Amino acid sequence: MAKQSNEPVLWALFSAGGVFAAFVIPVHLFLLGLAFPLGWISAPGYESLHALARLPLTRLYLFVLCFLALFHWAHRFRYTLYDGLQIKHLNEVIFVCCYGGAILGTIVAGYLLWSFR
Amino acid sequence: MTEARQTVGYTEYHPRWYRSRVSTWWWLTRWPYLKFILREISSVFVASFVVLLLLQIRALSRGPEAYARFQHWLQNPLVLLLNLVTLFFVVFHAITWFKLAPSAMAVRFRGKRVPDLFIVGTNYAAWAVVSLVVAWFLVRP
Amino acid sequence: MPETINLEVLRYSPETDTEPSFQRYDVPLRKDWVVLDALNYIKDKVDGSLTFRWSCRMGICGSCGMMVNGEPKLTCATFLSNYANDAAPVRVQPLRYFPVIRDLVVEVTDFMTKLQSVKPWLIRAEEKPTSESEYLQTPDQLDRYKQFSMCINCLLCYAACPVYGLDPVFIGPAAIALAQRYNMDSRDEGAHERMDVLAQHEGIWGCTFVGECTQVCPKHVDPAGAIQQYKLTATIERFKSFLLPRGAK
Numbered sequence: 001m002a003k004q005s006n007e008p009v010l011w012a013l014f015s016a017g018g019v020f021a022a023f024v025i026p027v028h029l030f031l032l033g034l035a036f037p038l039g040w041i042s043a044p045g046y047e048s049l050h051a052l053a054r055l056p057l058t059r060l061y062l063f064v065l066c067f068l069a070l071f072h073w074a075h076r077f078r079y080t081l082y083d084g085l086q087i088k089h090l091n092e093v094i095f096v097c098c099y100g101g102a103i104l105g106t107i108v109a110g111y112l113l114w115s116f117r
Numbered sequence: 118m119t120e121a122r123q124t125v126g127y128t129e130y131h132p133r134w135y136r137s138r139v140s141t142w143w144w145l146t147r148w149p150y151l152k153f154i155l156r157e158i159s160s161v162f163v164a165s166f167v168v169l170l171l172l173q174i175r176a177l178s179r180g181p182e183a184y185a186r187f188q189h190w191l192q193n194p195l196v197l198l199l200n201l202v203t204l205f206f207v208v209f210h211a212i213t214w215f216k217l218a219p220s221a222m223a224v225r226f227r228g229k230r231v232p233d234l235f236i237v238g239t240n241y242a243a244w245a246v247v248s249l250v251v252a253w254f255l256v257r258p
Numbered sequence: 259m260p261e262t263i264n265l266e267v268l269r270y271s272p273e274t275d276t277e278p279s280f281q282r283y284d285v286p287l288r289k290d291w292v293v294l295d296a297l298n299y300i301k302d303k304v305d306g307s308l309t310f311r312w313s314c315r316m317g318i319c320g321s322c323g324m325m326v327n328g329e330p331k332l333t334c335a336t337f338l339s340n341y342a343n344d345a346a347p348v349r350v351q352p353l354r355y356f357p358v359i360r361d362l363v364v365e366v367t368d369f370m371t372k373l374q375s376v377k378p379w380l381i382r383a384e385e386k387p388t389s390e391s392e393y394l395q396t397p398d399q400l401d402r403y404k405q406f407s408m409c410i411n412c413l414l415c416y417a418a419c420p421v422y423g424l425d426p427v428f429i430g431p432a433a434i435a436l437a438q439r440y441n442m443d444s445r446d447e448g449a450h451e452r453m454d455v456l457a458q459h460e461g462i463w464g465c466t467f468v469g470e471c472t473q474v475c476p477k478h479v480d481p482a483g484a485i486q487q488y489k490l491t492a493t494i495e496r497f498k499s500f501l502l503p504r505g506a507k
Contacts, residue, residue, distance in 0.1 A: 007463040008496035011489055021163045022211035027248035029166055029207055031255050032173060033200030037191040041256055046181045048257060053177050062174065066167050073164035079466045080157040083424050105164075109171055116178045133272035134357035134365055139423045147328070150420060153468045217467060221486035230401070 010075050010099075017072025020065060059113040066109035074102035155206075156213045162206035169200070215240040263287040263338055264347035265296055267308065270358050278358065280349070281305075287342055293333040293350060294322055297362075310362040317476060320412035324362055325351040330417035330474045353413055355423040369413060372429045375455050376437035381448025399444040406439035406484055408477040415471035415481050421464050428464040429456070431471035431481035438484040441491075457492050465489075 036043035044052075052058055078098040082091065144150045176187035190196060218240055219233035262284045270278035283304055285296040294312055301308045313319040315334045322333045327341070327349050341348045356364035386393065415431035422428045437456055441449045456462050465485045472482040 005457060005459060005463065007459060008457075008489075008493040011463070012493050012497075017163075018210070018214055021207070022214040023244055023247045024251060025163060025166050025207050026204065026211055026244075027251045028170070028255075029200065029204050031252060033169065033191065033204060034197070037188065037197060043188065044255065044257060046177075046184050049184075049255075050177055052254065052257075053174065062170065066170065069163050069167050073160040073167075076157050076160035077164075080154070080160075083421060083466060105167060105171075109167070112171055112174050112178070116174065134359055135270050135272075135275075135278055136357045139355070139420075143420055143423065149470055149473065150468070153420075153466075153470075157466070217469070217486075220469075220472075220480065220483035221467075222490065223483065223487050225402075229398070 010071075013068065013071040014075035017068035017070070017075075020068045021072055024065060025069065053116060059116060063109055063113050067106045070102040070105045070109075071099075074098040156209065159206040159210040159213075162203045163210060165203055166207060169203075211244065215244070259289070259339065259342050260287055263296070263342060265293075265300070266347040266349045267297070267300070267362070268349075268351040269308070269361055270352075271307075272360060282347060285338075287338055289339055291338045293324075293326055293331070293336045293338060293348070296338055296348075297333065297350070308362075309360045318410060320410035323353050323412045323414050323417065325349070325354055325417065330354065330414035332412060332414070332476050335476060354417040355419070355426070356413070356416070366413060368426065369411070369416065369430065369432070372433045373411070373436060376429070376433050376452050377448060377455075378436045378440055380440065380443065380446050381451060382445070383447050393445045395444055402444070403439045403442035406435045406442070406479055406481075409436055409439070409479045409481075410477055412476065414474045414476065415479075418470040418474040420468055420470070421466060425460075425464060427460045429458075429461050431465075431485065432479075434462055434465075434488060435479050435481035435484040438488055441488070453492065453495065456488060457496075462488050462492060 031041065035041040053062075075098070078094050081094050081098075140146070144154045173187065176184045191200075215237050219231075219236040222236070224231040224236060263286075265283045265285055266280045267283065268278045269275075269281045283296075283300050285299050288295070292315075294315055297308065297310055297312075301310075310322070310324070310333075312322040312334065314321070317332055317335045320332075323330060324333050325331070326333065326336050330353060333350070338348070350362065352358045352362045353364045356366060356368075359365050409432055411432060413432065416422050419428075419431055422430050434456060437452045440446045441452060462485050465482075467482060467486060469482045472480045475481065
């Protein structure tokens with residue numbers, strides 16, 4: 001049996017991230033980035049939003065969202081650079097930058113959510 | 118043959134075959150290729166949303182004044198424009214993702230293949246439901 | 259409809275040329291003529307040196323694949339009348355992403371090798387002698403792989419696949435679709451043997467689901483679908499082998 005490639009794991013993360021991002025990000029962004037700032041819908045007050053964000057379940061949900069969405073980006077972007085720019089010789093560099101960036105972002109998200117007061 | 122294939126299966130000495138190089142701009146040569154690259158670029162906007170989300174969480178954790186500043190920043194026309202573009206790409210990601218879902222999962226029910234439209238429709242319905250649920254949590258007074 | 263149509267055909271003679279060049283021909287425009295008819299007219303009446311592959315002229319042998327106005331097409335199934343009202347001549351070029359041997363003939367050994375590597379035949383642990391009985395298969399079992407069995411190896415999908423163009427080591431749409439044709443066949447027991455080849459980086463993982471292969475396939479095989487389904491299969495197998503005891507295979 002040939003050496004087990006790790007591609008399936010990365011692809012699984014990419015897929016899960018894609019599904020989660022597709023279902024959840026549009027509504028988040030629409031509200032946060034357009035509806036609330038433009039006053040189409042009245043934004044929730046600081047206290048209630050803060051209370052919502054403090055809940056462990058909310059923080060877990062947000063962490064999973066960030067983690068999966070970042071790995072979705074990493075996998076897709078890695079292949080886009082690989083194919084789109086034909087810079088195959090930088091393959092290892094691209095790999096490290098993409099997944100390394102995703103890991104970094106996940107750590108930042110984890111820290112922010114864990115230390116949320 | 119179970120070893121990894123590292124080379125293309127041509128004999129080495131064929132100087133007279135004409136081989137053209139694929140241009141770096143191959144993705145501009147056909148509309149389906151450009152659509153594909155745009156679809157892949159949407160992942161960058163997915164990541165940029167994560168950044169925005171983390172900024173929101175950070176502002177929230179720093180107190181009401183910091184959050185008010187964050188909300189004010191969101192009203193900056195440039196930021197609004199950026200978020201509009203991001204929203205476009207994120208929705209584009211969702212639409213293309215749902216379109217491809219039936220191909221990726223050949224769902225069979227009682228031996229027969231479930232029609233593609235059914236899978237796509239189910240995804241959109243679920244999308245609507247999830248969006249409403251999330252919105253309900255976020256819009257509460 | 260005009261009486262003639264202009265064709266611009268890419269010529270390349272390895273003995274004399276270093277680069278291919280276009281040559282223009284005027285061909286009669288008959289209502290029922292396809293591009294292949296035009297090429298045969300040129301070879302018979304105008305320029306006998308024009309070299310191209312063809313055989314059945316009815317879309318089943320897979321020999322006549324070429325680029326027509328930048329799209330991979332079977333020339334026996336592409337009607338000239340579709341281009342009758344175009345200002346520009348009809349451009350006929352050899353299949354993209356393959357080395358050109360001469361004129362419109364490309365070298366396809368790479369595909370042949372890759373096809374062979376996925377073992378496109380029924381693999382069984384033990385052959386059942388025909389005296390015992392036939393292998394029975396229900397219509398539903400046939401339905402699982404029938405679409406992938408329609409492949410005529412015309413290589414239009416390779417000409418459409420940018421991944422293959424950028425990285426010729428990629429095993430390619432048709433090879434994977436044909437591997438799936440056997441993997442999904444209820445009579446086959448060789449899925450594990452094929453996985454070694456397919457689960458490499460040059461196997462299924464090079465594919466980024468551009469989807470153009472499915473768009474150009476003249477037999478509606480949907481190789482893109484076959485590849486994505488196999489990605490799921492391979493991923494599940496990988497997680498299984500990780501979670502289950504080493505011995506259990």
